[in-house]
Amino acid sequence: MFRELYYTFLDFLRTFGALQLFFLQLLRHTPTVFVRRFRLVVHQVYNAGALSLVIIMVCGLFVGGVLGLQGYSNLARFNAEDSVGTFAAFSLLKELGPVITALLFAGRAGTSLASEIGLMRATDQLSAMEMMAINPVRRVLVPRFLGGVISMPLLTAVFSMVGLFGAHIVGVNMLGVDAGAFWQQIQNTLTLDDVYEGIIKSFVFGVAASLFAVWEGYNAIPTAAGVGRATTRTVVITAITVLILDFMITAVAL
C-alpha cells in the first residue's frame, strides 16, 4: 500500500511539474501572440467571455436577489435592514462574484475549451499544424488561454453589477428599503481595497481556470472517452482549485 501511495505521490509531483512547465511555455509565447495575433485573442475573448454573458447575468441576478432576501430577513432582526446594500455589495465584490463566476466559467467556457482542444488532438489537427511548421501552442493554446484570462475579470464585474441590481430589486423595490440608504451605506463602507481584492481574485481564478482547461484539453487521451474525461476533470479541478485559492487570498488580504 505504501508503495502505491508513493507512486501516486510521485505521479502527482510529475504532473504538477509538467503543469508548471506548460504554464511557463504559455507565458513565453504570450507577448508574441499579443502583438502578432491579437485578432485570435479577441476572437477567444468573444468565445469565452461574450458567449458566457447570458448565463453570468442570469445567475448574477438571482444570486443578488437571494442576498437581498437573506440579508433583509437577518438584518431586520437588528433593525439594520438599511445595510442590506452593504451586505450584498461586500458579498458580491469580495467573494461570490469572483468565485461563482469562476465556477460558471469552468462549466461553460472551460469545458468547451478542453473538449475543443482535445478533439483537435484526436483528429490530428494539432499534429497537422506541427507538420505545417506552425506551433500549436502559439496558434491554438495561448490565444485561448489569454481569452479566458481577459474574460474572467470582465465577467466578474458584470456578475457583481447585475447581482447588486438584483439585490436592489429585492431589497428596495420589493421589501421597501430606502434607496438612498441602500446606496449611501455602500458608499460609506466599501473601500477601493475591497474592489481590488475582488479584481485580484478574479484575475487569479481566470489564470487557473484557463490554464486547467487548456492543459486538460492538450493532454487528453485522443479518444471519445479521453476527451470526455478531460472535460470532466477540467470542471472538477478548477472548482477545487478556485475554492482553495479563494481561501488563501482572503486569508492574505484580511
Add this chain to the structure above:
Amino acid sequence: MGSESDNLIEIRDLDYTRGHKQIFKGLNISIARGKVTAVMGPSGTGKTTLLRLITRQLVPDRGCVLVDGVDISSLKEKELFALRKRFGMLFQNGALLTDLSVFENVAFPLREHTKLPNRLIRHIVLTKLHAVGLRGAADMRPSELSGGMARRVALARAMVMDPEILIYDEPFVGLDPISMGVIVRLVRRMNDALGISSIIVSHDVQEVSTVADISYLISDGKVAASGSPEELNQTSSELVRQFMHGMADGPVAFHYSAPNYAEQLLGRDAE
C-alpha cells in the same frame, strides 16, 4: 540503389519502442529523390509511426533519420520548423481545421508563413482546389464534406506551399473508385511534373503498385522485402506473396496471439 546523394531521406538502424512493444528494430530505408516510394505492411506494423519518426513528431530510441544528410534529431525547434516547411503531409483522416472553411484551410499555411497579398493567396488556393476537383466546395465547412472530399482538400493543403517532399498516410482508404483514380494520377503527376519526392504509406497493394517506383514491405519491425512492384510480385518470399496476394494463411498470422480456443470456450483458461 543509387549513390548517397540520390537519397533524400535515409533511415539507419532505427529502433523504436512504444510501451512494452518494440515497433522497429534495426530498420533501414532509403527514400530516393524524385521518386515515389511506398512503405507497405500489414496493419499494426507501425507505418504511421514511421511517418511520425521521419517528420520528428516522434524521436527514435536508437538510430537516426537523415534528411539531406542531416540528422533531424539534432535540429533545434527553429531548424526543425524550417525543415518541415519542405514537407507536405496528408493525414489519414485529412486533419482539416474544423473552425475554418475549406478555402481558409488551404490558405492556412500561406497566411501563416507568407505575406502574400490576398488576391494572390486566392489565386493559389483556387488553383490547388481546382487540381483536386473541389474548387466548387471552397466555401463549405469541413463538417459538410465526405471523407473522400476531406482527403482531397487536405491534399490541396499539403501541396499549397509547393513542398519538396509529400508524405501520404493511407491516401487510398475509403475513397470511391473515381476519387481513387484521381488521387493516384495526381500523386504520380505531381511527383513527375514538380520534381517532388513522395512517400506513400499504405496497404492497398493494387493502387500502390500502379504508382510506386520502389516499395518497402515492413514486417516485424524490419524491412522484409524491397524493390519495384514487379520485383515484389515475382519474389519467392512467402511473406511477400501472402501480403501481395492477400492470402489468409502464411507467415503473418490472421489471429492475434490468444490462448487455446477450445480451452477458452470451456472456461479452463481462467483456472
